[in-house]
Amino acid sequence: MWPGPYGNFGSRKYLLASLDQSLVRMGLDYVDIFYHHRPDPRTPLEETMGALDSAVHQGKALYAGISAYSPEDTSRAASLLRDMGTPCLIHQPQYSMFDRSIEKGLLSVLEAEGIGCIVFSPLAQGLLTDRYLDGVPDDSRAAKPHGFLQRDRVTAEVVAKVRKLNAYAGARGQSLAQMALAWVLRHPAMTSVLVGASRVEQVEDCVGALEKLAFTEGELAEIDSVLAG
Ligand SMILES: NC(=O)c1ccc[n+]([C@@H]2O[C@H](COP(=O)([O-])OP(=O)(O)OC[C@H]3O[C@@H](n4cnc5c(N)ncnc54)[C@H](OP(=O)(O)O)[C@@H]3O)[C@@H](O)[C@H]2O)c1
Known part of the structure; x- marks a missing residue:
């Protein structure tokens, strides 16, 4: 989102600051779903999911979601969020006739966890x-x-x-x-x-x-x- 160590990925500072800035740009008090776009290998998942939980508890997002998370990371993220009392509402993966990778594990994790699935680039x-x-x-x-x-x-x-x-x-x-x-x-x-x-x-x-x-x-x-x- 911006240059510097807190301008991207999954730190608490990045996620909550970028949400605040987006709300100002959009002229909104809250968003319906705040997604974390992709796992950050250099930030503990506990911190990233904690930031999503904070956004929901601060009333700046109604629900939390994730995108581009692997089946394993999805299970861990869902478990962390569940423990915090903020369910992982939805995952946004890529899926189409030409990219069927989510059939190899992610779809069954989403079904088992009760997480919704909204795919991008379906065409x-x-x-x-x-x-x-x-x-x-x-x-x-x-x-x-x-x-x-x-x-x-x-x-x-x-x-x-x-x-x-x-x-x-x-x-x-x-x-x-x-x-x-x-x-x-x-x-x-x-x-x-x-x-x-x-x-x-x-x-x-x-x-x-x-x-x-x-x-x-x-x-x-x-x-x-x-x-x-
Ligand atoms: N989470 C992520 O990492 C991620 C990544 C990428 C995108 N997204 C989100 O997913 C959304 C959709 O992605 P996408 O735009 O790649 O999706 P897509 O639906 O696979 O492709 C859309 C393109 O298909 C063509 N098209 C759509 N309907 C058509 C129809 N009825 N007949 C003929 N051509 C048609 C248009 O191409 P022309 O423009 O050539 O006319 C259109 O721009 C994005 O807007 C974005 O919000 C999320």
């Missing part, structure tokens, strides 16, 4: 939409010079998979974005998705995912085979 930053079916449009995220999605990630192999998934979504009567969101939301432990958008029509299209959320086992297996191919 793989736009790859899992119709945006890149015929090249990289000038107004797309991958065409911008900054950001995580760069042109070199729009490979022939990725586009081939996206085309198959797009045809599959069409057969289900959905856009690819809608199918990709429904696929993320199929887990019982999934609370919601954080979708990005560059125009209103994209938001409207994405909300349409709610019209068809269910998949048959056969459909899921077909999608798995496209993703593995």
Whole structure:
């Protein structure tokens, strides 16, 4: 957030000062959820979770959450927060058809701990939409010079998979974005998705995912085979 030893990561000083400064910038008395973004290897987790607990008890946040925590760190964080009387409400991990790492442990920890899950980049930053079916449009995220999605990630192999998934979504009567969101939301432990958008029509299209959320086992297996191919 700012230069210096207390300008980032997970110290009590950093977390509470950055929350105070954010509240002033936003003109708010409190936030609904205050997340700790990623574990800090140089600050004891007890201190970081203690800061989240303080934010809630000071009335500056209604709930505490975490993001980018591993399954092991999530269990420890949840236990520390529980002992302090402030439940860990929600985890914000990355998850999409193109990044399934949370299936290897984090999702089951969240279910066991009763922690909600709201995923970011459910559309793989736009790859899992119709945006890149015929090249990289000038107004797309991958065409911008900054950001995580760069042109070199729009490979022939990725586009081939996206085309198959797009045809599959069409057969289900959905856009690819809608199918990709429904696929993320199929887990019982999934609370919601954080979708990005560059125009209103994209938001409207994405909300349409709610019209068809269910998949048959056969459909899921077909999608798995496209993703593995
Ligand atoms: N906790 C963390 O570490 C972390 C990290 C990253 C992001 N986040 C949060 O997660 C949010 C979402 O991340 P994200 O923006 O990467 O998510 P995303 O939903 O995977 O990608 C959003 C992009 O997909 C395209 N798109 C969206 N809906 C579409 C539709 N219906 N049809 C065609 N294209 C569509 C747009 O691309 P174009 O712009 O090219 O049109 C849009 O910018 C962020 O805003 C941020 O708040 C959190």
